[in-house]
Amino acid sequence: MNPDCKETVSGQLNTVDRFSDLPDFLVHHIISFLDTKEAYRTCILSKRWAHISATNPIIEFHYYVLKFPYRYWPSKExxxxxxxxxxSRMQRYANDNLRIRTLKLRFPASNKVFGCDVEDIELSRKLExxxxxxxEWIRIAVHNQVARLDLDGPIDYQLPAILLSAKSLREVYCINVKIPFYNGAINLASLQTLELIYVDVEERMLNHIISSCLLLKCLSVKYCFGFKxxxxxxxxxxxxxxxxxSLPENGTIIxxxxxxxxxxxxxxxxxxxxVMSKPGLLRNLRTLDLSSSGITDGDLGKLLPELASLETLHLGNCRRLTMIRISSVQLKKIYxxxxxxxxxxxxxxxxxxxxKYKGHFDPRCTITISSQATCVLSVHIKPCCLHTRGFFKxxxxxxxxxxxxALEISLSNNYNESGRDDIKFDEEELGDVNLGPPRDITELKLSLYDQNLSRSSMSAFLNGLFWTCYPDIISFQFYLEDPGLMMQFFMSELEDMVNCWKHPLKRIEFPDANCSNIHESGKVEVQWRLHW
Known part of the structure; x- marks a missing residue:
């Protein structure tokens, strides 16, 4: 028997409530894992729990009404x-000198309040x-040693200067606020994380904050303006x-x-x-994620040799790049x-x-990788480009x-002048060209978006793909008005290829799919396992 349970004369167990004996700081830590609504529901458990909820060091306040997908200002009442x-709650924390660990304030980004236009005098007064x-709430939080501030500010809200003297602040997340230039010292001695989104900040102020916060480890500036x-x-x-x-035209990162x-x-x-940097300063960089239309082959060629510790490289929408040459013993992932x-x-x-390579299929592109890395090709192809030479490329x-x-192919909606798809494949057109047997791959993912292929095009499509690769699994995604008919075509073509002399298919394991009960959304995801 549990030593904390004692049997009474009536035969019932009298249990000891150990949880209520926990100190306040430990209970606060436990309910910190709950959201605000769930945390305050605990107040009905007992008088002590009502006290615990009222003194929770995590304060979250949402000043709007949610009506998906928008946020609205509440009525006057x-x-x-x-x-x-x-x-009243913030005054209680101020009067009792209660610790505030996290303060989250959320306001809607709306041009109207109570039905008033922005130019109205009443609205200006209410916003003020x-x-x-x-x-005042931020002043109380700073006085009570707040460690995290998460603020989605009201319209035209400026951060108060007192926030710059919050020695206990470790994390700051600001959205839709203004940070003007303040003449004075910045004493954010504990700040480690700063994230600014849609923030209007002066250049002198931003650089002053960065240079003054000596413990700052994570800096994120997204969709901000006011600096160059x-x-x-x-x-x-x-x-x-x-x-x-966040960087304007002709802006600079030093x-x-x-x-x-x-x-x-x-x-x-x-x-x-x-980006400007002196040689050798980026030697500790491990992850580089670039999405810049301005970087050229020469810029990347000068940058990569400086990154001796680089392990992950992601290049997205770098449209001026034509050639990438990488030689590295540390690099582990490339996207x-x-x-x-x-x-x-x-x-x-x-x-x-x-x-992983993802993009539009370009017949001119060649990729050479010498290592045994896990490679994924994800290409968007127009049906008119899927002919014998297209499959060859x-x-x-x-x-x-x-x-x-894995090979991922997405067919975009593209019709020829006659309004029909035109996928053809004839192996004899290749002549004496021979690239060896089809590649063995783990999975072939096919996606059709508003592209209803005819029976002949579907047959040519699969024939060309199986001439290119032998997948263990075929995953098919349909986003069509009539996906059931397309899936029947696909299953029928696969069955015919089992007995086809061109492809060494032994058998196919079909999924349990009923084409008559497809969801009205037109989206179907199915898999077939192939045995060669």
């Missing part, structure tokens, strides 16, 4: 109750009053830097620190490479995503474990990969 509740309340140059000084210990769509291990940069509007100008990719990386693209595990 609801607004008064919400603000009154939040005011609301900003004053938020300032961002500097990571040599004194900075920033390890993870993310800049997405990297002077050698602590960077992860760098993500996205900007598809500038036609030049804006090439929608780099439409590429025609030559040569990779010599013995430690490479994963490679697809197979030629796969020959440069020593190990191709």
């Amino acid at each position: 609801v607004s008064a109750r919400l603000l009154g509740y939040m005011d 009053e609301l900003s004053c309340k938020v300032d 140059t961002i500097v990571i000084p040599c004194s900075s210990q920033v390890k993870e830097l993310t800049l997405k769509y 990297l002077e620190s050698s602590y960077l291990t992860c760098f993500q940069f996205s900007d598809i509007y500038d036609d030049r490479w804006p 090439l995503d929608e780099c439409h100008g590429l025609v030559d990719v040569t990779i010599d990386a013995p430690s490479l474990t994963k490679f 697809l197979k030629q693209l796969m020959t440069g990969l020593r190990s191709c595990n």
